[in-house]
Amino acid sequence: MSDQPGQIRVTPRNLTARAAYKVPGNPGNTRLDGSVGNCFPGLEMDVRNLDRRFFPGLVFNAVRVPLSPVPEAPKNAQGFHLVFVDYFYDPMLPDNSPEGWVQTLLEAYSGDIGAKLSQGRWFLSWVEQSGKRITFKEEDGTPYDGLMIWRFIRSLEHGDDKPVSIALERRNHEGIVDTEQVVLHGFRRQYRTEAGVFSEAYDPGELTQSLCNPWSHDFRDCGCHYWPSNHPDVVMAEVAHDDQLPSGQSKNPIEAETYLDWLRSDKSPSGNVAALNTVEQNRPYQIDHYQVNQMWSELPIVVEGRETGEVYEVDPEMPGVEPYDTPEDMVKDLKTRLAAMEMTLSLQYLYAYFSLADPETADTQKWPTLKDDLIFARRSVLEVAIGEMTHMRWANQLLWELEPDDYEPILTPSETLPAGRCKTQPRALRPLTAEALADFIEIERPGGFIDRAYAQCVATLEQEDLFPERRLYALAVRIDTDGDEHFLRFSQMKDVLAKYDTGEDTPAYLRPIEVGTEAQAKTALDLYAKVKDGLAKAYTLEAEGQFEESQTYIQQVRDDMKLFRDEGEALAAKNIGIPFWTEGKA
Amino acid sequence: MIPPAAQVHFFDSQHGDHMLAVDGSRVFDVPAGTADQFASMDQPGQSAFLRSMGLDGAPFIDDTPPQDMPVRSLSLAVAQKCNLACTYCYAAGGEFGGPARNMEWEVAKASVNRLVAEAEPGVRINLAYLGGEPLINRDLVQRTTDYAVEQAQANGLSVGFSITTNGTLLRPEDAAFFEAHGFAVTISLDGVGEVHDKLRPNRGGRGSFDTILKRVEPLLAAQHRMQVGARVTVTPQNMNLPETLDRFVGMGFHSIGFSPMLASPNGQHELDRNDLDEMLAQMIRCGEVFEAAVMQGRRYPFSNMAAAMQEIHRGTHRPYACGAGGGYFGVSADGGLFACHRFVEDEAGAMGDVYDGPDLRRENWLADRHVHTQSPCNTCWARYLCGGGCHHEVIHRGRPACDYIRGWLHYCLQAYVRLSEARPDYFGAPTLAASA
Numbered sequence A: 001m002s003d004q005p006g007q008i009r010v011t012p013r014n015l016t017a018r019a020a021y022k023v024p025g026n027p028g029n030t031r032l033d034g035s036v037g038n039c040f041p042g043l044e045m046d047v048r049n050l051d052r053r054f055f056p057g058l059v060f061n062a063v064r065v066p067l068s069p070v071p072e073a074p075k076n077a078q079g080f081h082l083v084f085v086d087y088f089y090d091p092m093l094p095d096n097s098p099e100g101w102v103q104t105l106l107e108a109y110s111g112d113i114g115a116k117l118s119q120g121r122w123f124l125s126w127v128e129q130s131g132k133r134i135t136f137k138e139e140d141g142t143p144y145d146g147l148m149i150w151r152f153i154r155s156l157e158h159g160d161d162k163p164v165s166i167a168l169e170r171r172n173h174e175g176i177v178d179t180e181q182v183v184l185h186g187f188r189r190q191y192r193t194e195a196g197v198f199s200e201a202y203d204p205g206e207l208t209q210s211l212c213n214p215w216s217h218d219f220r221d222c223g224c225h226y227w228p229s230n231h232p233d234v235v236m237a238e239v240a241h242d243d244q245l246p247s248g249q250s251k252n253p254i255e256a257e258t259y260l261d262w263l264r265s266d267k268s269p270s271g272n273v274a275a276l277n278t279v280e281q282n283r284p285y286q287i288d289h290y291q292v293n294q295m296w297s298e299l300p301i302v303v304e305g306r307e308t309g310e311v312y313e314v315d316p317e318m319p320g321v322e323p324y325d326t327p328e329d330m331v332k333d334l335k336t337r338l339a340a341m342e343m344t345l346s347l348q349y350l351y352a353y354f355s356l357a358d359p360e361t362a363d364t365q366k367w368p369t370l371k372d373d374l375i376f377a378r379r380s381v382l383e384v385a386i387g388e389m390t391h392m393r394w395a396n397q398l399l400w401e402l403e404p405d406d407y408e409p410i411l412t413p414s415e416t417l418p419a420g421r422c423k424t425q426p427r428a429l430r431p432l433t434a435e436a437l438a439d440f441i442e443i444e445r446p447g448g449f450i451d452r453a454y455a456q457c458v459a460t461l462e463q464e465d466l467f468p469e470r471r472l473y474a475l476a477v478r479i480d481t482d483g484d485e486h487f488l489r490f491s492q493m494k495d496v497l498a499k500y501d502t503g504e505d506t507p508a509y510l511r512p513i514e515v516g517t518e519a520q521a522k523t524a525l526d527l528y529a530k531v532k533d534g535l536a537k538a539y540t541l542e543a544e545g546q547f548e549e550s551q552t553y554i555q556q557v558r559d560d561m562k563l564f565r566d567e568g569e570a571l572a573a574k575n576i577g578i579p580f581w582t583e584g585k586a
Numbered sequence B: 001m002i003p004p005a006a007q008v009h010f011f012d013s014q015h016g017d018h019m020l021a022v023d024g025s026r027v028f029d030v031p032a033g034t035a036d037q038f039a040s041m042d043q044p045g046q047s048a049f050l051r052s053m054g055l056d057g058a059p060f061i062d063d064t065p066p067q068d069m070p071v072r073s074l075s076l077a078v079a080q081k082c083n084l085a086c087t088y089c090y091a092a093g094g095e096f097g098g099p100a101r102n103m104e105w106e107v108a109k110a111s112v113n114r115l116v117a118e119a120e121p122g123v124r125i126n127l128a129y130l131g132g133e134p135l136i137n138r139d140l141v142q143r144t145t146d147y148a149v150e151q152a153q154a155n156g157l158s159v160g161f162s163i164t165t166n167g168t169l170l171r172p173e174d175a176a177f178f179e180a181h182g183f184a185v186t187i188s189l190d191g192v193g194e195v196h197d198k199l200r201p202n203r204g205g206r207g208s209f210d211t212i213l214k215r216v217e218p219l220l221a222a223q224h225r226m227q228v229g230a231r232v233t234v235t236p237q238n239m240n241l242p243e244t245l246d247r248f249v250g251m252g253f254h255s256i257g258f259s260p261m262l263a264s265p266n267g268q269h270e271l272d273r274n275d276l277d278e279m280l281a282q283m284i285r286c287g288e289v290f291e292a293a294v295m296q297g298r299r300y301p302f303s304n305m306a307a308a309m310q311e312i313h314r315g316t317h318r319p320y321a322c323g324a325g326g327g328y329f330g331v332s333a334d335g336g337l338f339a340c341h342r343f344v345e346d347e348a349g350a351m352g353d354v355y356d357g358p359d360l361r362r363e364n365w366l367a368d369r370h371v372h373t374q375s376p377c378n379t380c381w382a383r384y385l386c387g388g389g390c391h392h393e394v395i396h397r398g399r400p401a402c403d404y405i406r407g408w409l410h411y412c413l414q415a416y417v418r419l420s421e422a423r424p425d426y427f428g429a430p431t432l433a434a435s436a
């Protein structure tokens, strides 16, 4: 930059000059309240980066326990690791400070202590404030994980009357402390000024380190669950609205309902093949590191689980949902149909869950992937079953909020389930055969019956003149929109399990269970009765506003559910299914 | 590559040294001596200097001409004939070199339809009536106006009207009509009394000034929604601008503007270099009167100056001098589309007709006329404020007035600094960033 003349000071005068003028200094979003973080807390910085400079003059990183360290890696590498000493421009440590502690620290950092700290790997050993000392080690001497220490550091207070002492220890390659500790005294940094601006101790860009911006390599591999909206794993393809049949099903259901890898590099229609089950399997077909910098902006926006084009359009054909004629009608429907239906569904799914073989006894000789697939399928069915139980609770909550005085818990399963428009089918206890799975998918299909079952409640509660209280509306929306996940789970299961269905015998993933007798399943049925009873009591108490009392029952229900699961497994091992009801054996 | 020296223009005022960054028409205050320092640098040094001030970003204006611009404004040559015989008339006696004739209703109607067809709801379309002398065809003006109002209402558009007249045929009832539709009325005047008459004899050779005055007065009195302005074409014969300006201001015109006579069909009364120097001096005197008035918080309707102040304040930067051939076209009596009113019946500016809209010649025009393609404009510091000069004059006479244009803009930049210091409220701001 030798030809660069000294910077001169110019003042913009007219509007274009003022608009285009780059003001020296920090940009407007230096303030938290002026940044995107105002709307999406956490999106603009990693708060851990504040605490890495909690002690003046030192910079730490929170290091986690490595997942699978190579044998030659140094031991005990986790903890609050001192990255470097950085006292030169630390605003807490001005050269000319009259404070004794500042001068002591400066002397230490610029002298022997500084030299010592630059040799070997140093970690935070303990901190002390207000007479309390926390040592970052298990009883057996294993250092804490860095993130755990970070939580303790977060609890330190700043202020002139809150001195902090810290000790640093050096660990050698074997993870053994090999020299004397260094103890330092100071204060915790105040991360923001009174005006809300971050301390000047932080370098530009320091606070955003570790975030995966879409245009950075990290984004491709980002697996954090914090930003599912920015980084969905699987999505459905965009379909034209007029590609729907009058039944609400797509003309080409395979195309419309196949889950695709959002990061797939082939965005042409031929690239729209179903995503595989694990990240590793999908990896080769995804946008690569070198591509993501260029292609991130081509990643489509996803609305309602579906990729959208340039403009998101609401389906103009979507049949409008009319509210119930009266709130009483809605209550009646909730009581007689919706809540009871959720109960039936969760029991059917539980039954199907127990029909899945034990992954530990899977024949991995013949079916190398069976164990993994079983683990996946079992977890998925259970999640959906629990989801339906949650729905049942929400439906009950709607009832008690709407009619607090007349509330009675609804925990009796309905005898029928919807099947297509205005039709019903009998409830049925079935193992998770291909046919049963196909039926489950049908029931949970987005835009299908379940998906829209609550739409009428939403439309009713949306009427502000009748229901000024927005909480109920929000609750109904939550139930209404929660079903897509179930559909996704079952669809994935179908893909995963199909290969075991050879057409002969029971597929390898199933146990040949049959609905047992009440005598055979007495223990399980008693537990089931206890669970229902406990829930009824808990809901009633909650309806009366007695939350703490209700919690006691909820806890008991949880414990019983655990026992119930064990019992269900034991019965299933003997090929006995639990007879939640007696009719409709399939 | 445009040399760095053509990227900036330095000027001073009593408030210090200033710099116009040509790109984006940005005005900065700079430390004293910056201009000399800049002049003494070699090219790489100058480039580095501009970089250090952040003036090396993506340019505000690139080489790409605008695409698919909708037609927003049309001027209708409702009467290609004139009752006067101005010695320098661009329309050569109102006939544009073609036969004298009136515009037919069908053509006027098609013009309105064209504007409506290209406008989305909420947009403002503009109709200008010109001639010749448009009031020769008053019936058509009225009928077209009514039709345009009706069409605009039916399509959710707003519509603005303007008319440029020599004033001799104005009738009292015109005032009511123009007022009702909020017309911008421009009266072409060439000075006061005799001076005017010499330049604007009627066809019988008698002067027209007094007749005009009598006829304009009712309009001036009725101004409310309507705005009545005077446009003075400056020739060597009417070079007493401050007096003319003052007189017209006193008469109650809403705005008064001067334009130099640079290209007339017969070469008569064109200004030469000395005349232009003289005109510049007189314009600056008018500008000083304007400045004094604004300092006192008075409105002074000198339109050249008022427009320049607003444009400099906003940093207006344009790749063309005007909208001719972009969003604006002139319509000839028989429905031909031309780059502007001055190009009517001129092959150089022909671009289709109102029925089918502008044709391909318009893209070529916009590509050809872009100020970046014009020499010497592409290295002139005034290029984005001037836009390269009136196409009509440039094509027919070249650029004889560049020193005048730059001289005027240089003065306007200085005046802008003075006024923005003294009266930030004039620019709509309570206070302005303190100067260096």
Ligand code: SF4
Residues within 6 Å of the ligand: B376, B377, B380, B381, B382, B383, B384, B386, B387, B388, B389, B399, B401, B402, B403, B405, B406
């Ligand atoms: S016409 Fe003259 S003053 Fe205008 S930009 Fe071109 S060279 Fe500059």
Ligand code: SF4
Residues within 6 Å of the ligand: B321, B322, B323, B324, B339, B340, B341, B342, B343, B389, B390, B391, B392, B393
């Ligand atoms: S070309 Fe000249 S006369 Fe035509 S609109 Fe542009 S500046 Fe005016």
